Amino acid sequence: MSTFPPHARVVTGEGTLTGTVVTEGDRIAGVEETAGEPSGWIVPGFIDTHTHGGGGFSFTGGDPESARKAAAFHASRGTTSIMASLVSGSPEFLREATVGLKPLWEDGTIMGLHYEGPYIAASRKGAHDPEALRDPSVDEMRDLVGLGGGFVKMVTIAPELDGAVETIEYLDGAGIVVAIGHTDATWEQALAGVDAGAKVATHLCNAMRPFNHRDPGPIPLLLDDERVICEVIADPVHLHHGTMEFIFDAGLPTWTHLVSDAMDAAGLADGTYMLGTLEVDVVDGTARTKDGAIAGSTITMLDAFQNAVRLSGQTVESAVAMTAEVPAETFGLADAGIIEPGRRADLVVLDDDLELRGVMRGGEWVPTAGGES
Incomplete structure (x- = not known):
């Protein structure tokens, strides 16, 4: 199971929204909008x-x-x-x-x-x-x-x-x-x-x-x-x-x-x-x-x-x-570069100061120096 910030700023191919990313296996399954106060960022790998x-x-x-x-x-x-x-x-x-x-x-x-x-x-x-x-x-x-x-x-x-x-x-x-x-x-x-x-x-x-x-x-x-x-x-x-x-x-x-x-x-x-x-x-x-x-x-x-x-x-x-x-x-x-359903789950999680908090590649968390993955 993958856990992302529930109220992050998610940069998709259509713009930036407050929400989280849902993954299934090595794919992005969807982006869910939420109503909470945004904190941090989820961007494409x-x-x-x-x-x-x-x-x-x-x-x-x-x-x-x-x-x-x-x-x-x-x-x-x-x-x-x-x-x-x-x-x-x-x-x-x-x-x-x-x-x-x-x-x-x-x-x-x-x-x-x-x-x-x-x-x-x-x-x-x-x-x-x-x-x-x-x-x-x-x-x-x-x-x-x-x-x-x-x-x-x-x-x-x-x-x-x-x-x-x-x-x-x-x-x-x-x-x-x-x-x-x-x-x-x-x-x-x-x-x-x-x-x-x-x-x-x-x-x-x-x-x-x-x-x-x-x-x-x-x-x-x-x-x-x-x-x-x-x-x-x-x-x-x-x-x-x-x-x-x-x-x-x-x-x-x-x-x-x-x-x-x-x-x-x-x-x-x-x-x-x-x-x-x-x-x-x-x-x-x-x-x-x-x-x-x-x-x-x-x-x-x-x-x-x-x-x-x-x-x-x-x-x-x-x-x-x-x-x-x-x-x-x-x-x-065609599998990378944009957060949208069907693309490979290559994602970077950043805090509000753009410091690294997590990296996902193909649906798997990558060990990071100073991150939380």
Whole structure:
């Protein structure tokens, strides 16, 4: 039997009401309205479409046991659907990692695989190994997509690279989401990528040619084009809260994914960690490579949700859209993202201050750090 607050604010696909959620097995059976004084929130489980690890465990090495533990860590913080994001690697490594992690997709532990690289600009590489970067290749993608058998869900590409447009067209035709990111593209080159089928902007503003009024680059194009969903790493390391507010106001929550871009140091103390093949130092919660590049984040989607509301003035309903509804729609997750009868019982219980009180995934309570489940 599942027990939820009897008079919570429940954020459904139709709006927010006072009541509680009824579950049956792994499904939402209904939402019951009540007349009591509302206390706390029940929101859909968070969906993180860009994550490298957390809790001391990683997706980037392609090790299935470490990946399972990374997914479990994020579930304990409210992320009930998670994409495993790799960093740039050799063709052999990408094949091995795809084969190694595929069983986690088959058993529902992760929602898919994201290749963040190797088809990215060396000038905007961030925390990627420069030796692993290369031009986009339809042949390589065809091989990996065939190997994945539906497991590959997203690929980040810099559209200005040789072969980018053709590779984007191939991936889009194969039903795989293409994201523009780690790019030095001009406005025109970014538009060519979108016209070819790119649908997401990888962590907007970060690892991108910056905006200039005479050389706008990709940022205004990606923010303004309704064909594009923009990822936002909602922490004050990656974006000033004023920039976040601008993105949310200009792009609107209905065209935005909040993502963690978390590395394995998420949830842990400062220290030295690895992101792919690169050593990363975490100081005051900020992860940087030895050459000073920001190396992912140490936040979770719970942090991103809270930051959107507390730092950038968004409503809880807007934060729900950006952490659940929109990513579910982008990746065709018909079972997740919205509280309504028939969907999987993926739910997060928060108190009035948006602190975590419980996580349910597929009708089962998940052990949480500091929660009540």
